[in-house]
Amino acid sequence: MLREFTCIMCPQGCDISVEFEGATITSITGNKCAKGEAYVTQEIENPMRNIATSALVDGGDLPLASVRLTDVIPKDRIFDVMAEIRTVELSAPVHEGDIAIHDVLGLGVDVIVTKDVDAA
Amino acid sequence: MKHVDAVIIGGGPAGLAAAIELRKKGIDDILILEREKKPSGILRQCIHDGFGLTRFGETLSGPKYAARFVREAEALQIPCLTDTTVLEVTPDRHVYASSSEHGMMEFEAGAIVLAMGCRERTRGAIRIPGTRPAGVYTAGVAQAYINLKNKMVGRKVVILGSGDIGMIMARRMTLEGAEVLGVFEVQPYASGLPRNVEQCLNDYNIPLSLSHTVTDIRGTDRLESVVISAFDEHMQPIPGTEKEYECDTLILSVGLIPENELTWMAGAEKDPGTSGAAVDENYQTTVPGIFAAGNVLHVHDLLDFVSLEAEALADGAARFLKEGSLPACNLAVRGNELVSGLTPSRISGEDDVTVSFRVRRPLRNCTIELVQGDTVVKRRRMPKALPAEMIQIKLKASDLSQTDDLEVKVTC
């Protein structure tokens, strides 16, 4: 099968053309670096993404702290993880690097805070 | 009135990077003036990932990227007056600012760094007809509501313009449970980066319609629907293509405008190509001792380039403070018809310089040549070039002549 990908691993956004059978790539062109091939391999097998969103903060000078995942998760679990993040409320102060949810939904990644929010 | 060696206007990534680098170059007396309650500029609301790959070799969220600079500035004890708006800058480098805490303040600056960033184009700037209901936001304003204030702006959303911030907001609102009906772009190509088309739109099955735009806005109190029409290659609506989309929210992502009111007050000349100040290779405007970098100079798509540019500016500003002036830059920099947003506009030919520009439309297999007289100083072939991506080319002093203007020629 022949498929075109846009690599999202860096701002260059290379157009990558791939021929593959099952999960085996038989030819690949257009990627400027090895990360492109790794990305495409993952896309063919099981697309993975990180997400950035916010978690509620109680008693902070802002009502929200931005959060992200420590690593990528399967694309089809994104909305499950969003729902889970919506259930937590952190207490101010919170600090960049704090863990908001440990091992979210057993996916092996943590939800971590990416911004300091001081107590109000 | 107080004398300060270097006054920095704006505590976003450009202002912070310039301040830190000036201090490292031995300038002790620095003051940052910032309108908001905290430094970090627009980044505090850009919670998504993808900043810092060039500058730090890892990908960071906006707040985390900004925090690195804020912490370093704090560690170096660089003073920053927040909640302080600069109202005027004069050609002889007096800065007038006001804050509720200190009232009116006047500073006499040895050098001034303009780092005020940019603002978004609004509905007025693109003249969409129709009623004026609530529910029409620029992408950055919607981003601030959702990411800073926890206010969801709507449930059924149309996005006008395929700028990066609009696409990022399409994803953000989808994650928050809104239905994004589509992104509509009047140009025949996306104005943001291909990776954002992929990871913000395609990942969530949000359709992108090129050569389409909003031709009517309907609703009395709250937005009820928008009408979208297809446009031809002359940017005229094609009759009979109108389609009505029911929605409660319209997000505009139709471009950024450098925030240059202070720049013009100071008497600096404008560069018609960038809408920012005309600067030389030291990022000095046409007014001696007044420098500009970051989004106030030209709109960047990559934050890392903002930081690197501000750090380069600090070289020139520090030298100006130590030597009292900078060498004249008498050679003009010009681009051909496929080049837009070219900066700097003048160079000396005696120093290394980074030339930044964009291509005017998407190109395949083009050649970029930087030419002085009959000499090609640098040639680069590009399989693909997009207006969304700023191109930067570094030139070495040893390759440059001191007699001929520099021309940037893009051919296809």
Ligand SMILES: Cc1cc2nc3c(=O)[nH]c(=O)nc-3n(C[C@H](O)[C@H](O)[C@H](O)COP(=O)(O)OP(=O)(O)OC[C@H]3O[C@@H](n4cnc5c(N)ncnc54)[C@H](O)[C@@H]3O)c2cc1C
């Ligand atoms: C909504 C939005 C989203 C963006 N998303 C991305 C992205 O996803 N990825 C990316 O790489 N880039 C993104 N950018 C661009 C990136 O954020 C900018 O390149 C970067 O923030 C520019 O830095 P700056 O310091 O030049 O300007 P800014 O970050 O805008 O900082 C300017 C500062 O100056 C202050 N200021 C302005 N006028 C005055 C005054 N008169 N007195 C005192 N202070 C003043 C402002 O309050 C502000 O803090 C985005 C830009 C915007 C507007």
Ligand code: SF4
């Ligand atoms: S292939 Fe490499 S250079 Fe190209 S977009 Fe992917 S990571 Fe960037």
